[in-house]
Amino acid sequence: MAEVIKDIGTLTKKDFKLDTSVKWCAGCGAHSVLSSIQSTLPETGIKKEDVVTVSGIGCSSRFPYYIDTYGFHSLHGRASAIASGIKVANPNLSVWVMTGDGDSMAIGGNHFIHIIRRNINVNIILFNNKIYGLTKGQYSPTTPKGSITKTSPEGTIENPFQPGELTMGAQGTFFARVVDSDPKMMKDVFLQAAEHKGTSVVEVLLNCVIFANEVHKDITGKDVREDHQILLKHGEPMIFGKERNKGIRYSCNRLEVVTIGENGITEEDLMVHDATNPDDSMHYNLVRMGLPEYPVAMGVIRAAESTVFESMMHEQVNHARAETKIKTVNDLLHSGNTFRIDD
Template sequence: MNNQPNLTVERSSVELTKEDFVSDQMVKWCPGCGAHAILSSVANVFPKIGYRKENFMFVSGIGCSSRFPYYVNTYGIHGIHGRAAAIASGVKISNPHLSVWVATGDGDSMAIGGNHFIHIIRRNIDVNIMLFNNQIYGLTKGQYSPTTPMGSITKTSPQGTIEHPFNPGELVLGAQGTFFARVIDAVPRLMTEVMFEAAKHDGTSVVEILQNCIIFADKTHDSVTNKEHRDDRTIVLRNGEPMIFGKNKDKGIRLNGTRLEVVNLGENGVTEEDLLVHDAYQQDPGIHLMLAKMSYPHFPVALGVIRSAMYPTYDDMVEEQIAYAKANQKIKTVDDLLNSGETWEIK
């Protein structure tokens, strides 16, 4: 697999640092919001990616996450609600030499923006989507979102929401997604690592970030993100490595028939050899879908790169079509067009 980000994007001739990507704007997220850690991870990873600063582009919609373009020193567009994916599609297709990133929330992307979200994934346009999932509408003060757990008491569900929530990973893979990863806002090292992998991927990458909204959905992911029990309730997947987790690295995931199951190493003769070995690059999404759907308390929540499969991208194929049309079209200029077909002279 390619170990470098997209080589069609121009590399920087000077060494960049985190400070090169820090904006001079006041960051207005609430103190304690998980978005601060996401912003810091982006500023850390962009110099490592190695593109010219002028070749990075951020696009957002509406929501707390969508303030992102103001807070990172790159080109950016603060779009309208739910339309970041559509804007990013146009940006990337019109200028393939840009590294295009989308900052979006669970409401912005999967409610009003749901149509654009699934189709940018289906088309496999080479953009990187950071999905801030705090399971609530934060900017508009606490309404339930498409990922709010069923039964949650919110401003718009005073007796508990009765809607079945989306699992973003399941939605991405159902839309034929080629790259899906999941991280926690409180683990910046893994966030930086996964964002670098997203940049390397040629196609639509979606990174779901389990983010805390300290005001309207505080500790919404606490059952799996709390440092006290995180190791026993999450598993960090790494390509080519057996699926082991737990504080003592004594638990694992294996395939039993057509289902995943949690096993304890050393019990009933179970060894590391019995465990699944992660293959993020497998084109068949079957195991990836099962991993993306794992949830506590029956399974650990999967973190890291769950899927990274290679397929042709929409933007590459557009470029190929344009090149083919130019090479095979008899009409090369406006003069050729005006003098083609049935023409006559007026004297």
């Protein structure tokens, strides 16, 4: 039976649900990411047919099979490259890359940095559970140093990547961080990612109940989260804590946690978050903040403007088309040096 095509404004979360069974483990953080994406999409103003989800390989990469959009479950690490081809081929599509820390930081690291460098307008949702889940528990490029895993029985001896640092090192224009246990934060940030013109990277701190359970608990735990997270909002002072009395100050060329009301500190002394600053130095500092000295930065850390690859590509195409005398392949074949051979 042909489906009834709904107007964009009337789409709901239900329109993006499939009746296939979702095969992630019970308690996996991916369920809440799926749910948040499904509730975000109706609010983006994008036609349902224009949404494409692309993934690589790994637990998170099963995502396209669970959402009612065009979907492409591709190769390990290659989602960003496939998404680049889709978006350049048809810039009208809204392209979402679903990837994990192994998929995008290890085997797909090259494609990850290059899509960001080009600033192709796709949204990359990076499910960071700091472990290889689908292959059952080996360390990943984001696993904290010293962690015991199946391939590091004495503890890892590698320095982990910070996805945010890598994004900015690749001249990223949008980086945000969310936690899987906060659907409101996810939806709010996913919407901003969708609106951003350029590559949006959203790192989801995600729990793997089987192989890295509670890996983020120092950040996400109910009892600590208010003191251990700071939700950054563009144009607002950097305040956090259960009592809303802690803040971030920039002093002597470094960030510093201060308490309002102590040592004469007032709200005026705190930094105001500027996500749009083209200079990413401060965004670097914010991305690197970590426990125990600092709270971990959440929300949209960077959202700067820059040129968008596929827009410029199609501008060049349109310009070339308007300027040329060679309108068809036949014109091309007969252009330049040709030789007539007669009797």
